[in-house]
Amino acid sequence: MNHRHPAPLDRLTRPEQKARTRQALLDAALSLMEQRSLSSIGLREVTRAAGVTPTAFYRHFPDVDSLGVALVDECLGSLRATIRTVRDGLSSSDEVINRSIGILTRQVHDHREHFRFIARERHGGVPAVRAAIAEQLxxxxxxxxxxxxxxxxxxxxxxxxxxxxxxxxxTSLIVNHMVWTAAALLDAPPDSADAEARVVDAASRQLRLIVLGARHWATED
Amino acid sequence: MNHRHPAPLDRLTRPEQKARTRQALLDAALSLMEQRSLSSIGLREVTRAAGVTPTAFYRHFPDVDSLGVALVDECLGSLRATIRTVRDGLSSSDEVINRSIGILTRQVHDHREHFRFIARERHGGVPAVRAAIAEQLxxxxxxxxxxxxxxxxxxxxxxxxxxxxxxxxxTSLIVNHMVWTAAALLDAPPDSADAEARVVDAASRQLRLIVLGARHWATED
DNA sequence: TCACTCAGTAAACACCTGTCCACTGAGATG
DNA sequence: CATCTCAGTGGACAGGTGTTTACTGAGTGA
Structure with missing residues (x-):
């Protein structure tokens, strides 16, 4: 037996609880940003949506901008891990292109708020967040x-x-195209599968055109 | 002679004056948005920067969002006219690509605030502004x-x-590439001509790669 | 068991916000 | 000339903001 306190059953350990409300703050901010941009949401607004006192915010972040930077890490960090694992499982073929767009579409569906946040704040009003996103991309x-x-x-x-x-x-062209495609998917109405299909089709063709250009690039210059 | 009042010399006619303060409001909002995003700037803030009373704002726009839509028209409307005249004067050659990037670079230098606004609000928090930008693009x-x-x-x-x-x-790929290039130019530090040169060089190559892909597109499918 | 740490609370602070209202006074009209 | 129009004024309103300060009380370690 461990001489420390045993694993708590229904009660939460302290760092667990802290991480939980921190996550609640991140989630609250993310859901608020579906309609508005980071620099326009207030500290009180976030805490209200997270169900905690305004002052509790300072236990986790010095201000809302810092929360934004943490959000970038959460969004793009996890996405980067996902992509890495997915890419390893892919065989080399021309279908990689369509598959990539398909995977992106699925990711956008599953993490709609994350992509919205990235697209919105990539050139948004908070320099620190912009820098963090640029670094990740x-x-x-x-x-x-x-x-x-x-x-x-x-x-x-x-x-x-x-x-x-x-x-x-x-590669930067491809990454930018990926981000732009994600934004286009978000702008397309979620109820219309037809509109989304058109976006996906156009994005696939564009990516194919880029790869086609790359295939003939070496013969020039 | 006209029996109406003759053309005023130093005094301004009424619609002239109205257009003048309207422009002052637009300019004030634009300069405020160099550091922050549209949804975060307040009505009073704009009027203060424009040198008018808060209530005077309502004589021109119902709210800040509407001002944003007007800004889109001002920014992209004029740019569209400029591009149209420039494009007519271009001969068909492979140098069109480098020239296009050069012209874009110059435009970004001359109308820095305009491009910043477009890049910032393209996926920003104001639906009406997003729609207006999407329409123009x-x-x-x-x-x-x-x-x-x-x-x-x-x-x-x-x-x-x-x-x-x-x-x-x-063409939508090219337009998106143009917007992204403008944003990259804005992110590059204005004092370092070297950083800008790298952005310009990369953008030219990317555009060339796209055109190269287009050149071989017909042979596929 | 007991003292300690520290995430979250509660109240109060000065300040800024959007919007309403009645008002003014220079430009336009006949 | 007298009259009207209407862009811009100034004050007041209720309500929201970020931040400070002192506090509570559950999880923790010896």
Whole structure:
């Protein structure tokens, strides 16, 4: 037996409880941001939606902007992990493109609020949040670049012979296209499956066009 | 001679004066939005920066959101006119791509606040503003499509033989790339010409890759 | 068991917000 | 000239804001 207090049954341990209300604050802010932007939501508003006192907020974040930075980590950090695991399971084929868009669509459906937040605050009014998002997206582009150089994907273009700047050029284009596609999916009315299908179709064609351009890139210059 | 009052010399006519303060409100809001987002700036804040009474605001707009919609028209409406005149003066050549990026860079320098506003509010917290921006960007894509189909530009791809949906697919990609490039230029520090040069270089390559993909598009499918 | 830590509470603070109201006075009209 | 219009004024209203200060009381460790 452990001489510490045994695992609590219905009562929560202290760091557990703290993490719980912290998460409640994050969730509350995220749901408030479905309609409005981060810099317009107030500290009191968040705490009210989370069911705690305004002053309790300061136990977790110094201000709302810092909460925003934490939200970026939650949203894009988890997404990055997901993508990494998914990408490892993919075979190299031309269908990777359609599959990628499909996976993105599914992710947007499952984590609608997360993507809304990223799209909204990417160029939003809070510098710290903008910087955090830019940093994460840069990581996306960098990881995609190493994957492409390792010929894990897309088979067609010989990315391993590309110079680094060109590789980053195309991966950042792809990442930006991903973000834009997510935003387009969010703008499409959720009730109309037809509108969403058109967005998905257009996005697939665009991504295919990009890859097609990459396939013929080496022959130029 | 006109029996109406003659043209006022130093005194302003009434609709002139009204248009003047309206413009002051628009400018004030725009300059406030360099640091913050539309939904976070207050009515009083705008009027204070414009040098008028809070209640005077209602003579021009019912609320701040409506002012935002008017701002969209001011920003993208004028830009659309500018682009149209510029595009007519361009010869069809491969240098059109670099020239386009150059023109965009210049426009961003000259109307920094306008582009910031568009990038910030494109997916921002005000639905009416989002809709207005989406509408304008759609017009951009449509006009670019007709220009490409009329083989005014880019010479290479035979856009006149493309089906409409594929044409819009590629023009919307280009327009989105344009917006993203503008945002990247704004994020780059204004004092470092080197950082800006890198953004411009990457954007040019990306646009070239897109056109390259379009050039080989017809051979597929 | 007992003292301690610290997440969350409660009240009060000065300040800012959007909107209503009656009012003024310069430009327009006949 | 007298009259009307209406952009902009100034004050007041109720209500919300971020932050401070002193406090409570459940989880914790020796």
């Amino acid at each position: 840069d990581l996306f582009a960098a990881e995609l670049a190493t994957d492409l150089a390792g010929d894990k994907l897309l088979g067609g273009p010989q990315f391993d012979r590309w110079i680094a700047t060109d590789l980053r050029m195309v | 759609d017009l951009f894509a449509a006009e670019l499509a007709t220009d490409l189909a009329g083989d005014k530009l880019l010479g290479g791809p035979q856009f006149d033989r493309w089906i409409a949906t594929d044409l819009r697919m590629v």
